[in-house]
Amino acid sequence: MLLAKVVGTVVSTRKEPSMDGLRFMLVQPVDLNGKPTGPHVVAVDAVGSGIGEYILFATGSSARQTQMTDKRPCDAVIMAIVDNWEVRGEIKYHKGTEETKHRQTEWQGA
Amino acid sequence: MLLAKVVGTVVSTRKEPSMDGLRFMLVQPVDLNGKPTGPHVVAVDAVGSGIGEYILFATGSSARQTQMTDKRPCDAVIMAIVDNWEVRGEIKYHKGTEETKHRQTEWQGA
Amino acid sequence: MLLAKVVGTVVSTRKEPSMDGLRFMLVQPVDLNGKPTGPHVVAVDAVGSGIGEYILFATGSSARQTQMTDKRPCDAVIMAIVDNWEVRGEIKYHKGTEETKHRQTEWQGA
Amino acid sequence: MLLAKVVGTVVSTRKEPSMDGLRFMLVQPVDLNGKPTGPHVVAVDAVGSGIGEYILFATGSSARQTQMTDKRPCDAVIMAIVDNWEVRGEIKYHKGTEETKHRQTEWQGA
Amino acid sequence: MLLAKVVGTVVSTRKEPSMDGLRFMLVQPVDLNGKPTGPHVVAVDAVGSGIGEYILFATGSSARQTQMTDKRPCDAVIMAIVDNWEVRGEIKYHKGTEETKHRQTEWQGA
Numbered sequence: 120m121l122l123a124k125v126v127g128t129v130v131s132t133r134k135e136p137s138m139d140g141l142r143f144m145l146v147q148p149v150d151l152n153g154k155p156t157g158p159h160v161v162a163v164d165a166v167g168s169g170i171g172e173y174i175l176f177a178t179g180s181s182a183r184q185t186q187m188t189d190k191r192p193c194d195a196v197i198m199a200i201v202d203n204w205e206v207r208g209e210i211k212y213h214k215g216t217e218e219t220k221h222r223q224t225e226w227q228g229a
Numbered sequence: 230m231l232l233a234k235v236v237g238t239v240v241s242t243r244k245e246p247s248m249d250g251l252r253f254m255l256v257q258p259v260d261l262n263g264k265p266t267g268p269h270v271v272a273v274d275a276v277g278s279g280i281g282e283y284i285l286f287a288t289g290s291s292a293r294q295t296q297m298t299d300k301r302p303c304d305a306v307i308m309a310i311v312d313n314w315e316v317r318g319e320i321k322y323h324k325g326t327e328e329t330k331h332r333q334t335e336w337q338g339a
Numbered sequence: 340m341l342l343a344k345v346v347g348t349v350v351s352t353r354k355e356p357s358m359d360g361l362r363f364m365l366v367q368p369v370d371l372n373g374k375p376t377g378p379h380v381v382a383v384d385a386v387g388s389g390i391g392e393y394i395l396f397a398t399g400s401s402a403r404q405t406q407m408t409d410k411r412p413c414d415a416v417i418m419a420i421v422d423n424w425e426v427r428g429e430i431k432y433h434k435g436t437e438e439t440k441h442r443q444t445e446w447q448g449a
Numbered sequence: 450m451l452l453a454k455v456v457g458t459v460v461s462t463r464k465e466p467s468m469d470g471l472r473f474m475l476v477q478p479v480d481l482n483g484k485p486t487g488p489h490v491v492a493v494d495a496v497g498s499g500i501g502e503y504i505l506f507a508t509g510s511s512a513r514q515t516q517m518t519d520k521r522p523c524d525a526v527i528m529a530i531v532d533n534w535e536v537r538g539e540i541k542y543h544k545g546t547e548e549t550k551h552r553q554t555e556w557q558g559a
Numbered sequence: 560m561l562l563a564k565v566v567g568t569v570v571s572t573r574k575e576p577s578m579d580g581l582r583f584m585l586v587q588p589v590d591l592n593g594k595p596t597g598p599h600v601v602a603v604d605a606v607g608s609g610i611g612e613y614i615l616f617a618t619g620s621s622a623r624q625t626q627m628t629d630k631r632p633c634d635a636v637i638m639a640i641v642d643n644w645e646v647r648g649e650i651k652y653h654k655g656t657e658e659t660k661h662r663q664t665e666w667q668g669a
Contacts, residue, residue, distance in 0.1 A: 120473070120491040120525060122459065127261070127316035129232065131285065133276055134309035135295055143230070143285065143309075145261065145316060148488070151457070151475065156488055158258070158266055161230040161285055165522075166463055170317060175461065175473065175491055180290045180400075180510045180620075181524035185465055192275075192308040194291035195230060198522040199464035199473075206457035206475060207500060237371070237426035239342065241395065243386055244419035245405055253340070253395065253419075255371065255426060268368070268376055271340040271395055280427060290400045290510075290620075302385075302408075302418040304401035305340060347591070347646035349562065351615065353606055354639035355625055363560070363615065363639075365591065365646060378588070378596055381560040381615055390647060400510075400620045412605075412638040414621035415560060450583070450601040450635060452569065478598070481567070481585065486598055495632075496573055505571065505583065505601055510620045511634035515575055518632075528632040529574035529583075536567035536585060537610060 120175040122201065123148045125168050129161055137191045144168065144197060146176055151206050162195035163188055173212060175199040230285040232311065233258045235278050239271055247301045254278065254307060256286055261316050272305035273298055283311040283322060340395040342421065343368045345388050349381055357411045364388065364417060366396055371426050382415035383408055393421040393432060450505040452531065453478045455498050459491055467521045474498065474527060476506055481536050492525035493518055503542060505529040560615040562641065563588045565608050569601055577631045584608065584637060586616055591646050602635035603628055613652060615639040 127145035131138075142164040150156045153173070162176045165185045174197045176182075182196040183189055203213040237255035241248075252274040260266045263283070272286045275295045284307045286292075292306040293299055313323040347365035351358075362384040370376045373393070382396045385405045394417045396402075402416040403409055423433040457475035461468075472494040480486045483503070492506045495515045504527045506512075512526040513519055533543040567585035571578075582604040590596045593613070602616045605625045614637045616622075622636040623629055643653040 120523070122475075122489075122491055127314060127321075129285065129314040130312045131309035132312055134285075135275060137294070138309060145232075145314065151489055159232075159261055161232055165465060175459065175464075177522045177524040178289075179508075179524055181513060181522050183291060183294070184467070184513070184520055184522040190294055192287045192291050192294040192306055193230070194287040194289055196522055199461035199468060202460045202462055204457060204459040204475065211457075237424060237431070239395065239424040240422045241419035242422055244395075245385060247404070248419060255342075255424065269342075269371055271342055288399075293401060293404070300404055302397045302401050302404040302416055303340070304397040304399055347644060347651075349615065349644040350642045351639035352642055354615075355605060357624070358639060365562075365644065379562075379591055381562055398619075403621060403624070410624055412617045412621050412624040412636055413560070414617040414619055450633070452585075452599075452601055481599055495575060505569065505574075507632045507634040509618075509634055511623060511632050514577070514623070514630055514632040526632055529571040529578060532570045532572055534567060534569040534585065541567075 120177050120198070121148050122204065123160070123174055123176055124153070125170055125172050125174055125197070126159070127170065135192055138193070141187065141193070146174065146197065149173070151211060153212055160195050162197050163193050164197045166197055166200055168197050168200050173201040173214070175201060230287050230308070231258050232314065233270070233284055233286055234263070235280050235282050235284055235307070236269070237280065245302050248303070251297065251303070256284065256307065259283070261321060263322055270305050272307050273303050274307045276307055276310055278307050278310050283324070285309040285311060340397050340418070341368050342424065343380070343394055343396055344373070345390055345392050345394055345417070346379070347390065355412050358413070361407065361413070366394065366417065369393070371431060373432055380415050382417050383413050384417045386417055386420055388417050388420050393434070395419040395421060450507050450528070451478045452534065453490070453504055453506055455500055455502050455504055455527070456489070457500065465522050468523070471517065471523070476504065476527065479503070481541060483542055490525050492527050493523050494527045496527055496530055498527050498530050503531040503544070505531060560617050560638070561588045562644065563600070563614055563616055565610055565612050565614055565637070566599070567610065575632050578633070581627065581633070586614065586637065589613070591651060593652055600635050602637050603633045604637045606637055606640055608637050608640050613641040613654070615641060
């Protein structure tokens with residue numbers, strides 16, 4: 120899985136019928152400091168994530184291992200919303216804490 | 230899935246028989262501003278897309294999860310035509326709107 | 340799928356028994372102008388391609404969706420020989436035409 | 450598989466139900482000298498690894514071939530803890546040996 | 560598949576039980592001249608390869624299509640030992656020939 124931030128949405132009315140009702144989210148992979156790294160990906164949302172949240176997404180055939188994406192042409196799925204992560208004992212991000220090192224207001228990526 | 234623009238077509242008469250009748254499209258991945266990023270990919274068209282349209286394509290085994298590509302040696306499929314996308318509340322592209330930030334005439338990529 | 344040029348062959352006598360009789364081709368991915376881009380790949384030939392031809396190859400589990408590669412440890416297969424491709428209405432390559440923009444004599448890649 | 454070092458953990462309470470009880474580890478791929486290379490990945494721990502240990506992780510559908518990850522939206526799994534590795538006869542890393550060329554105190558990556 | 564050179568081994572005693580008895584090889588992908596290119600990979604050996612040999616390895620689900628790796632969390636397998644390869648009619652490497660352009664003594668990669 121990759122750590123990423125939800126930065127936007129994509130709307131499509133003309134698509135594979137099996138994709139009806141699914142939400143396409145623009146997710147920006149981030150490094151261990153929460154900074155954007157590499158190109159964005161479009162992932163189906165399976166956990167009710169929102170813009171600005173850090174999430175984990177899975178790719179490839181693993182992206183079809185949710186009830187929502189089973190047997191659909193979906194190769195990326197948001198399967199977890201991140202509460203916090205730490206690196207060698209140091210908390211790098213904690214959701215909803217003002218003291219976090221990665222406040223949303225500092226975000227300038229993507 | 231990746232956001233991309235359809236930029237061309239590939240014709241092949243000598244191919245795996247199971248691929249007969251499928252359309253091969255040249256798609257150019259784009260960034261959140263619609264600018265080309267990374268190398269092009271050849272994807273089978275499952276939704277009737279046309280040159281110049283922004284689309285989503287899925288890769289890997291997920292590319293075989295459409296009726297058109299099932300059990301075929303196809304590793305990339307166009308499974309949605311994009312109407313619009315937005316990033317942090319700002320509309321970055323809206324199909325058919327002159328005011329869009331990414332008019333086709335501005336396209337210089339690939 | 341990726342657009343590539345067949346540039347060579349690989350010979351192996353000691354290999355997985357299920358790979359006996361298959362031809363290993365060295366293929367060089369190319370950009371929309373036919374110029375080499377990215378590292379080469381070794382693909383099994385499922386369509387009788389020859390050195391110097393432009394082809395499409397599929398990777399991953401999709402590379403096993405031919406009769407020749409079914410259930411074999413093969414992750415790349417040539418599944419189409421390219422006749423021509425065009426970008427935004429302009430023919431970029433046409434097989435066997437002297438006027439093509441990518442004559443073999445100009446090839447200097449790989 | 451890729452050689453990597455476990456550098457941290459990710460916590461998520463809101464996630465795909467099938468992922469309950471699994472540990473998400475931040476792993477940093479390393480080169481043959483144990484130096485960080487490329488972006489980190491989040492992998493499910495299937496072998497009881499700890500922060501600072503060198504491990505092997507598998508990706509894609511292969512990441513679901515453990516009892517812990519079977520049929521789950523998991524695309525990366527730690528499936529081995531590394532005791533040592535050697536390159537052309539020279540031991541590059543040996544776990545728990547002070548004389549190793551890659552003591553943890555020298556680690557500055559990620 | 561990718562062309563690579565076997566450069567080392569990895570030892571692990573604590574691992575997924577299904578991986579018991581398999582050999583983990585460090586393989587370094589090479590370009591058409593036999594020079595190292597891109598990061599190394601750890602692959603399971605299915606053909607009895609040795610340090611210094613050029614091999615082909617397959618990745619992803621295709622890496623599980625050998626008797627040795629079936630249903631195991633293995634995403635890379637050595638499935639062929641290379642005798643020789645040629646590019647546009649020129650032999651670039653021939654195993655065991657002193658006149659080869661890529662003698663082992665010239666190898667300085669990885």
